[in-house]
Amino acid sequence: MAARPPQPGERPSQPSVGSAEPTGESAERPGDGMASQLLSFAEQLREEGLAVGTSELLDAFAALREVPWSEQSEFREALAATLAKSQDDRRVFELLFDRFFFRAVELAAVREGVEDAGGDGELGELSETELDALRMQIAQALREGADGAMRDLARLAIATFGQQEQGSGVIGVDVQRIRRALGLRAEPQPELSADDPRRDGVPREALRRFEQLLRRELERRQVQRSGKLPPSRPLGELDRALPSGPLQDLAAVHRVVAQLRRRLATQGKQRRGHRRHAHVDVRRTMRASLQTGGVPVQLRFRPVRPRRPEIYVLCDVSTSVTSASVFFLSVLHALHDSFRKMRSFVFIERISEVTDVFAHERDFRAISERISSDAGVADISGYTDYGRVWMELLELIADDLHPRATVIVLGDARTNGRDPRADLFGVLAARAGRTFWLNPEPRLYWNYGDSVIAAYETHCQAFECWTVPQLEDFVKALTRPVTSAAG
Amino acid sequence: MGASPPSSAGIAASSPESVEALREGLRSVGYLPGESTALVAYLATKLGKPVLVEGPAGVGKTELAKALALYLGRELVRLQCYEGLDEAKALYEWNYRKQLLRIQAEAQGSGWEAVQQDIFGEEFLLARPLLSAIASEQPVVLLIDEIDKTDQEFEAMLLEVLSDFQISIPELGRVTSTSHPVVLLTSNNSRELTEALKRRCLYLWLDYPCLEHELAIVRLHAPDLDEAVARRLVEIVGMVRELDLKKPPSIAESIDWARALLLLGARDIDATTFRETMAVIVKHRTDMDIVAERVGVKLAEADAQPA
Numbered sequence: 001m002a003a004r005p006p007q008p009g010e011r012p013s014q015p016s017v018g019s020a021e022p023t024g025e026s027a028e029r030p031g032d033g034m035a036s037q038l039l040s041f042a043e044q045l046r047e048e049g050l051a052v053g054t055s056e057l058l059d060a061f062a063a064l065r066e067v068p069w070s071e072q073s074e075f076r077e078a079l080a081a082t083l084a085k086s087q088d089d090r091r092v093f094e095l096l097f098d099r100f101f102f103r104a105v106e107l108a109a110v111r112e113g114v115e116d117a118g119g120d121g122e123l124g125e126l127s128e129t130e131l132d133a134l135r136m137q138i139a140q141a142l143r144e145g146a147d148g149a150m151r152d153l154a155r156l157a158i159a160t161f162g163q164q165e166q167g168s169g170v171i172g173v174d175v176q177r178i179r180r181a182l183g184l185r186a187e188p189q190p191e192l193s194a195d196d197p198r199r200d201g202v203p204r205e206a207l208r209r210f211e212q213l214l215r216r217e218l219e220r221r222q223v224q225r226s227g228k229l230p231p232s233r234p235l236g237e238l239d240r241a242l243p244s245g246p247l248q249d250l251a252a253v254h255r256v257v258a259q260l261r262r263r264l265a266t267q268g269k270q271r272r273g274h275r276r277h278a279h280v281d282v283r284r285t286m287r288a289s290l291q292t293g294g295v296p297v298q299l300r301f302r303p304v305r306p307r308r309p310e311i312y313v314l315c316d317v318s319t320s321v322t323s324a325s326v327f328f329l330s331v332l333h334a335l336h337d338s339f340r341k342m343r344s345f346v347f348i349e350r351i352s353e354v355t356d357v358f359a360h361e362r363d364f365r366a367i368s369e370r371i372s373s374d375a376g377v378a379d380i381s382g383y384t385d386y387g388r389v390w391m392e393l394l395e396l397i398a399d400d401l402h403p404r405a406t407v408i409v410l411g412d413a414r415t416n417g418r419d420p421r422a423d424l425f426g427v428l429a430a431r432a433g434r435t436f437w438l439n440p441e442p443r444l445y446w447n448y449g450d451s452v453i454a455a456y457e458t459h460c461q462a463f464e465c466w467t468v469p470q471l472e473d474f475v476k477a478l479t480r481p482v483t484s485a486a487g
Numbered sequence: 488m489g490a491s492p493p494s495s496a497g498i499a500a501s502s503p504e505s506v507e508a509l510r511e512g513l514r515s516v517g518y519l520p521g522e523s524t525a526l527v528a529y530l531a532t533k534l535g536k537p538v539l540v541e542g543p544a545g546v547g548k549t550e551l552a553k554a555l556a557l558y559l560g561r562e563l564v565r566l567q568c569y570e571g572l573d574e575a576k577a578l579y580e581w582n583y584r585k586q587l588l589r590i591q592a593e594a595q596g597s598g599w600e601a602v603q604q605d606i607f608g609e610e611f612l613l614a615r616p617l618l619s620a621i622a623s624e625q626p627v628v629l630l631i632d633e634i635d636k637t638d639q640e641f642e643a644m645l646l647e648v649l650s651d652f653q654i655s656i657p658e659l660g661r662v663t664s665t666s667h668p669v670v671l672l673t674s675n676n677s678r679e680l681t682e683a684l685k686r687r688c689l690y691l692w693l694d695y696p697c698l699e700h701e702l703a704i705v706r707l708h709a710p711d712l713d714e715a716v717a718r719r720l721v722e723i724v725g726m727v728r729e730l731d732l733k734k735p736p737s738i739a740e741s742i743d744w745a746r747a748l749l750l751l752g753a754r755d756i757d758a759t760t761f762r763e764t765m766a767v768i769v770k771h772r773t774d775m776d777i778v779a780e781r782v783g784v785k786l787a788e789a790d791a792q793p794a
Contacts, residue, residue, distance in 0.1 A: 051682060051686075053686060055686055055687075056686065059534070059536065059689070062534050063530050063534060063689075066529070066530055066533045066534065067506065067526065067529075067530070068505075073522060074506065074526055077522070077523040077526045077527065078526060078530060080523070080690075081523070081526070081527045081530060081538075081689045081690055081691060082530075082689060082690075084690060085539070085685040085686075085688070085690045086541075086679075086685070086690070087541070087676075087692055090690075090692060291584065292583070292584060292587050293587070293591070295587065297583045297584070297587055298583060359773075360773055
């Protein structure tokens, strides 16, 4: 199919028109305006961290040659398939795509003096019952996820509720004001009557979309009023966040742990790569040579057993690390999803194995409840007793530890003045292949007060770890010491 | 081009005219593509670029390749990846035994030169999936399934195949594809693929379909099932997927469940039916507990209300 040039006469709702060049010129050379627009879009994608190379751009142009441009969805999908190569990338792409082409369209509209007439009508004063009907209608549309109607309803909502003081000037504030005026909430509102669609709460996702539409419409009005575009700014962390909201930290931890798992797995393979041809199975080679008249044509190798790391994780859940233990428990939770051969323990004064809890319970909140209620790790004082913990742990797992095992301790190494028994910890570390300590305190506080991390650090590698990026650093460090840490 | 189309009706030529035609075509072979699926598949046939299809297990990644092959009237060459897959299993291998026989048969008389020329000929080459896809006279659909299961070295080896559609065999020279294969790579996202590989591919993310879409799929595969029951079924499957399960039910399992209900002659999915047939969609003991607890209770409530 031949390239379809943009149709310069059409309404600026089509992304191909918002060209940075004078209109007359782009009519003569149809490709150019589009090309420069796409390049600057790609530039923005790069700024947000997508790896958009020249080859991706060439692909994008080739793809656009094949699809009709009249459908925005096809235009968008063709670009997405060639430019955004992972799900995360795709999310950023969606955000930027909307913003970029919205701005392009607005710019063209301003330049050509096109006024968007629809929906700006003066509704005049509405009675309270009419307002209520409007509220219901919007909530109903949100619950049903009717996308087409939503844009019109957003305009209507702005026309009715947004005019009162002609905007506060800050779009985010206006959006929230209108949302409140409509009585839209994600949580159930049991005080409302039974036939009110808002009673069970509006779906969070729909609400988010509606707010986006409101924001867009308000921005459009602002552009129309002022006749110029507001400056663009990079996406904030909040914009990029996963739609699930409160659980996003957990999701981030899961992502890092997935990476950890991959690193641990490939590490085993690297070693395999060097040794791949070292182990010839003589017996099976001889046997195979019988087929070829005694000439050993096919070498038989010993089967390579993939390295399955066995992991022991010990997690401090005492009060001194309360804030960190949620983070740690989520790390544990994520690790359990990734590793089969893994045993986890929690400790305060005593140690208790919680492998089964994680194996049977999927809900993170339920896990933390169960651990705090019946792990039985606090005895009397509720202060961590590392010495006793090491002793009990040695009894529990000493026979199972072997050089392929990895021990990870999550704790602050504050002994509350008790004997740290670093010697016992040394025995543990010597039996295990590798030992790591993740400390939730900033390095600045290490070895101050009752922190004895230095005593343990002689037997293991210690990392400062209280944020997701630091966890990532730990994962990176894991890959480096193939020889040194194996001890 | 001259591939003889399979017998089923409504199959288009080996190159679709437009996205719409491709969508219709896939539908006619029993695959309902989502919005972006048809478009990306269309781009793949037009641009001759491989497609990397990612998504959770059981959303029809492999089915897409099969349907595409059926629709385009091409043969499907499938390479199932696994840990430790190497060149000999994926590209080609010399048939040592045959070579040896050849050498022994001609032990006397002929010189080394002649034999050497001889034993590294195509006759002694065992073509594995990638080579047979590249060397095929007729255009094929090449499916490289679960690429994330292989090592990174294997990915590196794929690069030559994917970007130039050629394979270098030191003894023979280069085998270049005469017919452009349509290549699909699937991944369950269990590890991040290398940038180099992604760079060469179009990207398609397949997710669980929305309610209406899945309903259409179920209705297509179990047309005898009552519409109301099918709708209820899809709603319940959606609810089950919302839960944090070890293995959420796939589309294939929804279809299986629909067929099971059809066999049992169920008129409606109530709490009892659900409990008895739940095993079709939930396959972990811990998952079953969770589902029975959350969804089963909801169903029981729903039953109680109208009564």
